Amino acid sequence: MSDTVLDQYGNVTIYKEDTHPSPIYHVDGEIPSNPYGKLQALFEDDGLEEVMYNGGQQCVKVAHRKHGMCRTNIWIEDEEGIEISKNIASFTAVPLGDGPGLVPIFDGRLPDGSRVNGTIPPVTPDGPTLTIRKFQEDPLTMINLIKFGSVNIRLAAMMWVWIEGLDSRPANFVIAGGTGSGKTTTLNCLGMFIPWDKRLLTVEDTAELQVYHDHWLRMETRRPRPDGTTEIDMNDCLKSSLRMRPDRIIVGEVRGPECATLLTAMNTGHDGSFGSLHANTAAETITRMINPPMNVPPIMLSGLDLIIIQARLHVQGKTARKITEVAEIAGMEGDKPRLNAIWKYDPKSDKIVETGIPSKLREVICDAAGVTPAEFEQHVQQRMQILNDLVKRDITDIQTVTKVIQGFYSSR
Secondary structure, eight states: OOOEEEEEETTEEEEEOTTOSSOEEEEOSOOOOOTTGGGHHHHTOTTEEEEEEOOTTSOOEEEETTTEEEEESOOOOHHHHHHHHHHHHHHTTOOBSSSTTOBSEEEEEOTTSOEEEEEOTTTSTTOOEEEEEOOOSSOOOHHHHHHHTSSOHHHHHHHHHHHHGGGTOOOOEEEEEOTTSSHHHHHHHHHTTSOTTSOEEEEESSOOOOOOOSSEEEEEOBOOOTTSOOOBOHHHHHHHHTTSOOSEEEESOOOSTHHHHHHHHHHTTOTTOEEEEEOSSHHHHHHHHHSTTTOOOGGGGGGOOEEEEEEEEEETTEEEEEEEEEEEEEEEETTEEEEEEEEEEETTTTEEEEOOOOOHHHHHHHHHHTOOHHHHHHHHHHHHHHHHHHHHTTOOOHHHHHHHHHHHHHHO
């Protein structure tokens, strides 16, 4: 038996052992003293999505963008892990500890934008833990998603038209999926289709969106603290945002009463708003929205145009994030919304395809913009050509891609 080298760059070697399904992510060299300890070497690799420390009894694990879940050669004893956790918690202004005025669980954002969750005993009896979702300095764009196979060019162009609304009636929608399915990345990519003459407000628990936009205001929640600092939750932020003259609203992750507030906004003239939530199908999304803790009255769902489902799949032995369903709210049947799946993922061909069901949203946009279905299709084809050109030229950086899109708006 022998090890197989999968990748090698900088001071990192990734190799596969015959006796274990997860590759080894091996870091060479000494790590200088710093607040993050041995984790610092992992923070410097843009090829990593997440860094996971599960206490001193296990090696640190990482989620690699190319090689999936990997074990590392980094081990951190509990005592050192607690010190690193306290250092990281200090960046989020959380007094980490187990005692009066202290908290054993924290969430927050690191100075570089990375999202972090941490715990210490007794909440996690086997030792301190840290889960860090790394901030990507060069955010992915729709061109990246097309190249990855997460979406095809036609659907990308269609989403562009939906979000733009032909300058008449932009779509309201939610992106749903499981943890790690890429919802936030897709939200961020879709944000580049929002015209720069629209005022954009984003609301998140932990600020992760990296929209490149000329008129953008972002809001972030605040947790209550032992010193009496009051909580500012998603609903507080969203209600406040509605007083700031937003043209478009993006809610990073909908979990509770803010869902009804977002639907109220959609029903009262704030078209072009969207958010994300945890659900695996369009039908499950509806069920979650109308039940506690979201409690959206079913009649309010008529303000929602689309539900886009994203999933993390295993395709040919590799992990892939793909849009697997696009469903329209096509009307109400009694007190329940009727869903029409207009796009569906086909596992056999590994492609998402149009189902042929007539689109209600296309009709709504055509009526608002005063165009025929044939002219609507011309708009889709025009945007397909732009996206295809960017793919062929391998232009993926967020500033250039967004400027091409905004330049298209300006040239009309």
